[in-house]
Amino acid sequence: MSQQIPKTYDHRAVEDRWYAEWERRGAFEADPNPDREPYCIVMPPPNVTGALHMGHALNGSIQDALTRRARMKGFETLWLPGVDHASIALQNVVERNLMREEGKTRFDVGREEFVERCRVFADESRSQILGQLKRLGASVDWRRLRYTMDEKYIDAVLEAFIDLFDAGLIYRENRITNWCPHDRSAISDLEVNYEDVAGKLYGLRYPFVDGKGPGPDGEDYAQVFSNRPETMLGDTALVVNPDDERYTGLVGRRVKVPFVEREIEVLADAYVDPSFGTGVLKVTPAHDPNDFEIGKRLGLASVNVMNPDGTINGNGGPFAGMGREEARKAVVRALDEEDLLGDVRDYPHRVGHCDRCGAVIEPWLSEQWWVSMSELAEPAIQALKDKDIIVYPDSWRRETIRWLENIHDWNVSRQLWWGHRIPVWYGPDGEVLASRESPGEGWEQDQDILDTWFSSGLWPFATLGWPEETKDLTYFYPTSLLSTAREIMYLWVARMVMMGLRFKRGVPFENVNVHSIVLAEDGTKMSKSKGNTINPLDLFDRYGTDAVRFGLLYQSSTQDFAYSYERAEMGRAFVTKLWNATRFVLAYPEAETSDDLSPSDRWILSEFNRTVKDYDAFLEDCEFSEAMRRIYSFAWNQFADWYIEIAKAAPSKATPRVLREVFSGTLRLLHPVMPFATEEMASVMGEEELLATQRFPGYDPALEDEEADRLLDRTKRAVSAVRSFRAESKVDGELDGLIPEGIEEEVFVALAGVKPVETSDGANRASLPAGDIVVEVQLSDEMRRGEIERLRREISRAEQELRRAEGKLANEKFIQNAPERVVAGEREKLDVNARMLETLSRRLDEYL
């Protein structure tokens, strides 16, 4: 029978076959079902730009484990898959391709053609990532695949925008935004990465208009320090702190902005830090957020000197047409030539870069659409405070509240092309309104598109049919859990909460799992530019998907972790171990069977049952690492190492049944984590039903058996004590020995290789401490070498233990304050070690 079974497990021959089978049998399909409770996870949609990375592999493993578990527990379980159009990210990829392949920019091909290219690219790339999700084993309902550019999804986006617009929560305003000159678009605060840059601080001198009038130190100019000298072309004032005594005479005087020949005034504003630089600040309202605020306070004009692509515009005088870096150099050179350049100092500082294309961000004045956030944030803060959403770990709930409490209005317009076009229309007479379709002749639609995160903010309910009140939506919303990396907690998760509360009047998910970030092997972040990325698909090929999944979950706690191939190797070894156990169980004679359980049978059932309880609770609380440790140690260190050995050496009539029952239960426990291998093993064992749709083992208090636990615990210790003794004393072959009280004799005899004798010569015994008992084996003369030394070692160990227990028990405060359980433990320790010491000492006397 078992000769049919391959000797080693080959994941390559198994995985695709099972995925196809699950799909064929509709194992992952879910529909509203009033007879069952719903369980729903909506997948964070991967971008259509790319391939699966380690973060997806980890998060996929987590979500799949949870959905499979829920499904097996009898919930109507939906894991809803989807992909995101990834506006700016995809546009960047397509632009790069266009430049590489045809040497063209998006402006060369035009908006319509470019958007079409994006659409085609997205469609192609999307099938790749979906295929990879299958490789991962993702138990998603493919019938429900959603895409943020689906017609129905677009409708949801329009609905949401128009609702917020009509409620007055969306407005248009001219403000300083983070402008990416490469993408020629505004981006949000959250999409700016600040990096340390070795910049310079330049002393800029503004000559006094009234000729030679002395500055504070008698010069004929006012000096300011700036790290962006080119922005001086847009200066509309200088300011000093009103309390700065050095400069009281300066306020009200006029200086000339070099090159553009604009006269500006020196004003006072409390924002200025007198200790920085010269204590004089140049104000460029169109190019700096602080300056913009100051400008508003002082009623200054804004002079924008830059084009959308970062070149200097007509306001830049002689520098017009230059790129910003070129302009910086040119301005500095020109200042130097006119003797208007002061000190130039090294100035390490942080500069914002575009998250997507890496270009240096320019704070730039432009007209954008904003979502007013405070009203939306309020209910979200409340929901988080009330723990309507449970966050694992809880520290992230508090962080998110903190962020929401300090929220700024959200710039949702992008001057990109790939995305949802903003449904605002401008009428012939200057009317402005939001509408799905053109309100009529002569109306023109806004050119901008929406921030990707606006559409993904609707994800948990738009995917279920919103704005229609579909059966799916009623049944599956709010979803059960959202699992995500913390880097998008604000960008995405917080916004879903706000949108869900706004549009569905309820939180979008009941639980949020914030998982670790998978770092490269050296503990740094993985990045393509560093070339230290690990491709999960390679790992799947090499180790098997189940092994990789197990390894990832084993490493996944609240802490980020450096990916370790050892964990995949561990997973692979585990699969192999289980595979071999399958072969053993399968070949195990079934012959006679009865319900008459031996203590060993009762023990493994009890142990299994405890494992079910702990493991299930760990998964429930998203403690994946703990769950993996628990199931691994049960399957390997209890079931395989002991119970299988017992089944070989000292079986009962019930053992065949218990062996199968426990092993098949173990496979079911493991199925959510290692779906392919366990499915194959169950099938090899003759299961007809899919493991994927079977029942998850439940905890049964009736199976707890303390007596059997204690008995087997002692027996195992006794066996180990003999094995240790053999290894240390280099004893081969059978030993004669006494059977200690309170153990499973048959098991002990068989596994320790001890032949029971009734009595023996005390002077020829070795006494081996094993927990609370002593195992005694008979020695031949030559075995006695070293025995005295060994005994002395054991005696001193027992004495130490005894003294420690005595010390504690002699302490009155300990007796008073320590819990009963701990005190009792110490008493028992005292007792056990006293007896141990007595036996060992007697034995030593006999030797001496």
Added chain:
RNA sequence: GGGCGAUUAGCUCAGGGGUAGAGCGCCUCCCUUACAAGGAGGAGGUCGCUGGUUCGAACCCAGCAUCGCCCACCA
């Protein structure tokens, strides 16, 4: 400048008031009919430092050091 987290065995990491755990690596023995991707037995740690709380601290508190990460408009 604020906030959060980390520091435990050679390595990668769990644990979180009651005498330190896993995997890998290392040492000894074993290719015994589930399994050498294995079995049996070992070695290896004053849990970053200094104080405090406690009968008891790796664990709680404070400070310090080092390393990460997030947030922030100092030119």
